[in-house]
Structures are given as C-alpha cells and as structure tokens.
Amino acid sequence: MGVVTSAPVSVWSLAAPLLEGPIWVARDAALWFVDIKGHKIHRYDPGTGDKRSWDAPAQVGFVLPAESGGFVAGLQTGLARFDPSDGSFTPLADPEPHLPGNRLNDATVDPQGRLWLGTMDDSEVADTGAIYRLAEDGSCVPASPLCCITNGPAVSPDGRTLYHIDTLGGVIHACDLGADGSLTNRREFARIPNDQGYPDGPTVDAEGCLWVGLYKGSAVRRYSPAGELLETLAFPVDAITKIAFGGPDLKTVYATTANKHLTPEEKAANPTAGDLFSFRVSVPGVAGTSIRQGC
Numbered sequence: 001m002g003v004v005t006s007a008p009v010s011v012w013s014l015a016a017p018l019l020e021g022p023i024w025v026a027r028d029a030a031l032w033f034v035d036i037k038g039h040k041i042h043r044y045d046p047g048t049g050d051k052r053s054w055d056a057p058a059q060v061g062f063v064l065p066a067e068s069g070g071f072v073a074g075l076q077t078g079l080a081r082f083d084p085s086d087g088s089f090t091p092l093a094d095p096e097p098h099l100p101g102n103r104l105n106d107a108t109v110d111p112q113g114r115l116w117l118g119t120m121d122d123s124e125v126a127d128t129g130a131i132y133r134l135a136e137d138g139s140c141v142p143a144s145p146l147c148c149i150t151n152g153p154a155v156s157p158d159g160r161t162l163y164h165i166d167t168l169g170g171v172i173h174a175c176d177l178g179a180d181g182s183l184t185n186r187r188e189f190a191r192i193p194n195d196q197g198y199p200d201g202p203t204v205d206a207e208g209c210l211w212v213g214l215y216k217g218s219a220v221r222r223y224s225p226a227g228e229l230l231e232t233l234a235f236p237v238d239a240i241t242k243i244a245f246g247g248p249d250l251k252t253v254y255a256t257t258a259n260k261h262l263t264p265e266e267k268a269a270n271p272t273a274g275d276l277f278s279f280r281v282s283v284p285g286v287a288g289t290s291i292r293q294g295c
Contacts, residue, residue, distance in 0.1 A: 002231040003205075003222070003283045008255060012044055012051060012276040015267070019256035019274060020201065021062035021106065024246030024288060031246050031254050032071070033276065034060045036103075041073070041082065044254075044276060046247065054087050059122070061104040067113065067290040074104030074117055079134070081295065092295055095119060095132045095140030102128055106151045106201055106242070111159040113292025114181060116143070118150030118164065131164050133181050134294035143183050144173075151242075154202040154210065156225070157286050163189060163210055165199050172199055172212065172223075189227045192217075201242025206250075206284045213240035213255065220255065237273040245285020253285075254278050 017037035024031055030045040034056070041054040041063050059076040066072050066081070073082040078094030096102050096119055107117035117140075120129035131144035131153055144150070144164055151165035155177065162177040174189040189210070192199050197217015202210055208225040218238045222231040239258040246252050259267055259274035267273065 003281045004231060004233050004279060005282055006280040008233065008235050008277040008279040010272045010275040011046070011254075011278045012042075013272070014042075014275050015259060015271065016040075016274040017260035018241070018258045019276060020241045020258075022242055022244035022254045022256050022276075023062075023064060024244050024250070024254070024285075025065050026287060027065065029248075031244065031276075032063050032065075033244075033254075033256050034063055034073075036061055036105075037260055041084075042276075043084070046252070046278075054082075054084060057089055059103050062107040062117070064107060064109055064115065065288070065290045066295055067292045068295070072115065072291055072295050074107055076103035076122070078104070079117070079140075079295070093134070093138050093140055095142075096128075099128055101126075105129070105149070106153075108153050108155060109289045109291050110155040110162070110177065111157075111289055112179075113289055115291045115294060116153045116155070116162065118152060120149040124149060124168070134291075135181075136293045138294045141181070144186075151200050152202045154204050156204055156208050157206060158208070161225075163202050163204075165202060165212070167198050167200060167215070168194075170194055170199060172202065172210070172227075174227075190223055190229070192221075197238075200240065201256075203243050203245070204286060205245065205281075206286055209283070211243050213242050215239045215241060215258070216261070233279070235277065237270055237275070237277075239273065240277075245281075250284035250287065251281050252278055253281055 022033040079092040115134040149167040175183040197214030
C-alpha cells in the first residue's frame, strides 16, 4: 500500500521556467523555493495564503535557513547571505571562481548543521559540476567526482548516508557520511533510464526513503533505503524538480516544477507547468536543520 493519500494539485500558479529547491522553514511556518532562470526567491504561507517574492542578483539555485538568522542563497556567483527583511545579498564564498560557466544548483543541510551543495554546467554540456561541503572556515570542500548536472545532496535521517545525483547519467549515488564530513563507499543506489525521465532533486522522509522528482518523467518516485522502487506518483506536468515535506505534521508535500523546455504551444497546452504543487502523504518528512557551520 502506498503512502500518497491525495493527487497533486497546483497551489501557486507561476508558469515559471525553472522552480527548484523547496524547503519548509518551521520558524515561520512557510515554504521557501526559487525560480532559477527567473532570478526569484518565493515564500508561500499555506496558513494565510500569503505569497511573497524577492529578486535575486543572479540565477539562484536554492535558499536555506541559517541558525544565526536569515538565509544562505546559492547564486551563480557563489554563496551569499540573504536577508528577506531588506532583500539584500552579501557574498560568502565561491566554490568555483575558475568556472564562470557553472552555477550552484541544489543543496541540503545535514543533521549536524553542515551545508552540502552542488554545482553544474549552466549550458548542460560539460562535466564540470561537483558536490561540495561548506567547512567551518567558510571554504568549500570538493566531495564528489565531476559530472554535468549534479542534484542533491540529501542525507538520511540518521545522518549516516548521503545521496547525490548525476542527472544526465540517470544515476543516484549513495555514500557513507562520516562524523567529520568525509564521504566513503560511494555506490550506485538506483539507475533511471533517460526514457523514463531524468532524476532531479532528492528528499528523504522519516522512514529513510528517498523521494526523487523526475524531469521529463511526469512523476515523483519513492525508493526504500535499499534502493527498491516503492511508489510512483504521476503528475499532470512533465518536469518535477524537487519535493519538500511541510505543514505542522510534515505530511503535506510541496513539489516544484518547470516549463523552460516547452515550446510556446506546449506551454499553452500545459498551463500548470512551472507551478508549485502539493499533495498529502501518510509518512511524514524530517524536520529541517538550519545551517550552523561556515556562515
């Protein structure tokens, strides 16, 4: 029996090129996410229905809360502190100053409060992307082999396994995550043929299962900690970039989508592509951790 209890429905009509990085921020009971190509940060409060947006100074791949207040944003130009009270961005670190054609794409915070982030070739051609860990001294430590488009990471609830994705290769990798932030025993967790969709952002739930959005796959998949496909949820749009668990019980799931790959005619025929969606599940997500190190 599956854990999905309702069909996905659009809750914010944006028709955006590339929504990404949904994250439920408990301190203000709201969902934050970004539109990478639109240079936007969005905030959705499901309790009041309030919708707010901020302009970013460059392509923005993610925004995650910092324990010291405010957020850390992943821009094409590197990491920056984002203050929603005045919309300001303060540079923190650039993991790849030598690769101006790359941009930051996806990220997560592990249970110890460490920020993990990924980069990618903005042209989606060269194998120049990698996973990094933000160290206590503010430097970005490389932590994976190179590939064209990285997605994730995501970290298991016990903090012992880190997942990261080679999107074009269709491979979800798993690594043992050490207390010191080291990654060992990298292995193939699951493989998705390109004709079934491209694995995009990963997220874990309270049972340690991994949820993965499929770009051009019209679905979200749920895998067991052993890599077994447990459930597939179909969507009315073809590009689902990532999900996040939210609400007071962490059982309302929010999904970001995209329409940048569609022709004008396809966009007209698929008006909810690029919207924020939600659905309900019976297994909750994991409460998020704020960034404690390096910022």
